[in-house]
Amino acid sequence: MSQGSSGELELRGLRKAYGSFNAVDGVDLRVREGEFVSLLGPSGCGKTTILRMVAGLIEPDSGQILLGGDDITRRAVHRRNVGLVFQSYALFPHLNVFENVAFGLRRRRVEGAELKTRVERFLGLVQLDRHGARYPRELSGGQQQRVALARALVTRPGLLLLDEPLSNLDALLRDEMRLELKRLQEELGTTTVFVTHDQAEALTLSDRIAVLSQGRIEQFDTPENVYGRPSTAFVAGFVGRPNLLEATVTGQSASSLLMRTAGGQDLAAATDARFSQGARVVVALRPERLRLSAKKDPEIANSVPVTVVFRAFSGASVQYVVGVNGGTEVQVEVPASAAIFQRGDALQLEIAAEDVIVLPSNRASP
Amino acid sequence: MMRWLDRSGFGLLSPSLMLLLGAFLAPLAFLVPVSFRPYVPGRGIGEGFTGEHYVRFFTDLYYLEIFGRTILLGAIVTTMTLLVGYPLAYFLARTKSRWRSWLTILVVFPLLLNLVVRTFGWIALLANRGLINETLSAVGLIEGPLRLMFNFTGLLIGLTHIFLPFMVLLLVSAIQTIDRSVEEAARVLGASWSETFLKVTLPLSTPGILSGSILVFVLTISALVTPRLLGGPTYKVMSTLIYEQFMSLLNWPRGSAMATILTVVAIAIIALSGRFARRFGAQ
Numbered sequence A: 001m002s003q004g005s006s007g008e009l010e011l012r013g014l015r016k017a018y019g020s021f022n023a024v025d026g027v028d029l030r031v032r033e034g035e036f037v038s039l040l041g042p043s044g045c046g047k048t049t050i051l052r053m054v055a056g057l058i059e060p061d062s063g064q065i066l067l068g069g070d071d072i073t074r075r076a077v078h079r080r081n082v083g084l085v086f087q088s089y090a091l092f093p094h095l096n097v098f099e100n101v102a103f104g105l106r107r108r109r110v111e112g113a114e115l116k117t118r119v120e121r122f123l124g125l126v127q128l129d130r131h132g133a134r135y136p137r138e139l140s141g142g143q144q145q146r147v148a149l150a151r152a153l154v155t156r157p158g159l160l161l162l163d164e165p166l167s168n169l170d171a172l173l174r175d176e177m178r179l180e181l182k183r184l185q186e187e188l189g190t191t192t193v194f195v196t197h198d199q200a201e202a203l204t205l206s207d208r209i210a211v212l213s214q215g216r217i218e219q220f221d222t223p224e225n226v227y228g229r230p231s232t233a234f235v236a237g238f239v240g241r242p243n244l245l246e247a248t249v250t251g252q253s254a255s256s257l258l259m260r261t262a263g264g265q266d267l268a269a270a271t272d273a274r275f276s277q278g279a280r281v282v283v284a285l286r287p288e289r290l291r292l293s294a295k296k297d298p299e300i301a302n303s304v305p306v307t308v309v310f311r312a313f314s315g316a317s318v319q320y321v322v323g324v325n326g327g328t329e330v331q332v333e334v335p336a337s338a339a340i341f342q343r344g345d346a347l348q349l350e351i352a353a354e355d356v357i358v359l360p361s362n363r364a365s366p
Numbered sequence B: 001m002m003r004w005l006d007r008s009g010f011g012l013l014s015p016s017l018m019l020l021l022g023a024f025l026a027p028l029a030f031l032v033p034v035s036f037r038p039y040v041p042g043r044g045i046g047e048g049f050t051g052e053h054y055v056r057f058f059t060d061l062y063y064l065e066i067f068g069r070t071i072l073l074g075a076i077v078t079t080m081t082l083l084v085g086y087p088l089a090y091f092l093a094r095t096k097s098r099w100r101s102w103l104t105i106l107v108v109f110p111l112l113l114n115l116v117v118r119t120f121g122w123i124a125l126l127a128n129r130g131l132i133n134e135t136l137s138a139v140g141l142i143e144g145p146l147r148l149m150f151n152f153t154g155l156l157i158g159l160t161h162i163f164l165p166f167m168v169l170l171l172v173s174a175i176q177t178i179d180r181s182v183e184e185a186a187r188v189l190g191a192s193w194s195e196t197f198l199k200v201t202l203p204l205s206t207p208g209i210l211s212g213s214i215l216v217f218v219l220t221i222s223a224l225v226t227p228r229l230l231g232g233p234t235y236k237v238m239s240t241l242i243y244e245q246f247m248s249l250l251n252w253p254r255g256s257a258m259a260t261i262l263t264v265v266a267i268a269i270i271a272l273s274g275r276f277a278r279r280f281g282a283q
Helices: A047-055 A097-107 A112-125 A141-153 A171-188 A199-205 A223-228 A233-238 B002-008 B010-035 B052-059 B061-094 B100-112 B115-126 B131-139 B152-176 B180-188 B193-204 B206-222 B225-231 B238-247 B252-279
Strands: A009-018 A021-031 A036-040 A062-067 A082-085 A159-163 A191-196 A208-213 A216-221 A243-252 A256-261 A266-270 A280-285 A291-293 A302-313 A317-324 A329-335 A346-351 A357-360
Touching: A009 A047, A021 A047, A021 A208, A021 A216, A036 A047, A036 A199, A047 A062, A047 A082, A047 A159, A047 A191, A082 A141, A082 B180, A097 A112, A097 A141, A112 A141, A141 A171, A171 A199, A191 A199, A199 A223, A208 A223, A208 A233, A216 A223, A216 A233, A233 A243, A233 A280, A233 A357, A256 A280, A266 A302, A291 A329, A317 A346, B010 B252, B052 B061, B052 B252, B061 B100, B061 B152, B061 B206, B061 B238, B061 B252, B100 B152, B115 B131, B115 B152, B115 B225, B152 B206, B152 B225, B180 B193, B193 B206, B206 B238, B206 B252, B225 B238, B238 B252
Parallel strands: A036 A191, A036 A208, A082 A159, A159 A191
Antiparallel strands: A009 A021, A009 A062, A208 A216, A243 A256, A243 A280, A256 A266, A280 A357, A291 A346, A302 A317, A302 A346, A317 A329
C-alpha cells in the first residue's frame, strides 16, 4: 500500500464530459496538507464528479490528479489510499460495526491484536466503543454516519473525501455532527475535501471554499472572503441570500464608485474595483448588513426612504421585506434586540459604502 | 375474532390462505391417511392400519436408489443453474446496455414455450440419431453414439435448461437490490475487484441464491414431464415412480407413502434454508 502518498492534493485541468454535457470543465485546485476544503455548489455543478474522480470511481477525460506529489490519475481505486464517506453511508449491511471498520485494515493485511486496537481506537474516537457487535440496521442515522467516518479514517488515508455526509441527518443532529467532524479532522490532521450544497456547512467547516458552477471553479478562497468579497455574481448569490440589484456606473473616484440602480436610486460603494463609466454592474446587498431606522443618519453613505411590506420573526433576528419607492423589494435582517417596526411604517434603509458589493454583470456590457 | 383478523393482517391473507388450504393441505390430509392403509390387489385401498409401505420403501434398494438419484439430481441441477445463472444474472443486473430488456426476455422466453415442446426439442438434440450425435460422428470425433438420453446426463441437461430462468430471475432481482455505493466503498477501502465480489457482492446476494436454490431444488425433485420423456420408461426418479404407482399399478397406498416422503423432504429443505438464511443475517 502506498502509505507515503499523503497530504497535498492537486488537480490540474480536470475534465469530464457526459455526451455534450461538460460535468467538470477544466478544474485546477490545490489543497494544502491538513487543509479542510469544501466544494460548494448547486446540484449538477460537478462537485460530486470531481470527488469521485479523485477517489478513482470515475475516470477523467483529461487532466491530472496528484496526491502528495504522486500522479494517481490512472491508479486503480483500491490502491489510492483515500477515505470516502458516502451520502448514503454505504455501510456493509452483512457485517457488524467492528467488521465494517476493520474492512479496510483487513484488506491491508492488518490482523490480530493490532487490528483490534486500531478498530477500537477509532470506534472510541466516534464514541461508538460499545456498539462493535451491532449491525448497521440497528443503528440510528447519526451512529451510522459515525461508523462510516471511522471506517474511512481507520486506515489513516492521505486524503479524506466527504460526499454530502450530513444531508441525510435531521437539523439538530447535523449541527452536532458538523462540530464532531471538524474536531476529528483537526485532531487527525487529515487533508479533507468536503462536497456540499449547503453554504452554512461550507462556511463553518472549511479552511477554504471552492465555489463551483457549471463544472468550473468560480472562486477559491477563505470563507470570510467568499462571503464578504465574492468575485462573481454567482458566488454572491449562492453564498448567503443577498439582494441583487442591477445598476449602471455613473462615476468613480480612487476608492469609491457611484452607481444608479435600475429603480433610480443612487448608491455609493467603497471599492477599488475599476469599471468604466456607464458599465452595467450587479450590486449585492447582504440582508444582515442593511439597517432600518426611523430617521436619516447623515454619517451613512447610502440612505433610501422605504415602507415595511412584510415582517417575520425568527428567534435571533427579524426579517423584513421593505419596498423602495421605485417598487423594488429588498430583504433586511435585523437583530431581534433592535426596534420593532410595523407593516406600513415609513423608514430609512441604510447601508455603509464598505458593505456594498459590486460585481461585473453576467450580461455583456453594451 | 374480527378484531384479531384486522389487527394481525391475517384478514388480508385469507384469500390466498383459503386457496392453499383447499389446493395443498386438503390433498395432503387425504394422502397421509391413505399411505397407512394396506393395498389389496384388485380392490385398491384396503381396511386397517399398516406402516409397510414406508418400511418397504426404506428397505428396498431399488426404491432407495431412485430416492438417492432424485435428491442427487436436485442438488446437481441446483448447482448447475446457480453456476450458469449467477454470471448471467450479474450481467443482466449490471449492464447498462439498451438491449437489457431484450436480453431479459430472451432468458424468460423458454418459459413461454410448452414444456413438452421444449423437452421434445432436447430429444431431437440428444437422441442416438439426434443432432449432437450425428454432428459429432460426421466430424469424426466419436465412433458410436454417446448415450445422452434415458440416463442421468439427459435429465441433468434437460432440467437445468428448464429451471435456469427461475434461478436467473431471482438472482437478478437480488443483485439489483445491492446498493452500488456499498461495493464502491469496498473498492475505496482497498479491496480489489475479486475481493469486493467475494466479501460484499456475493454475501449480499445470498437471499437470491437461497430462494433460487430452494425453488429449483423443489421443482427438480418434483418434476414429472421432463424425467418421463428424457428418462424413458426405465430410468426413474421419485415423481415418475409415484406416477406409476398411482396410474399404472393403482397401488394408491404405496404411491401416497412415496408422495408423503417427497413432500417431507421438500418441506425439510425449505425449513433448513430459512434457518441458514437467518444465521447468515440475510436481510
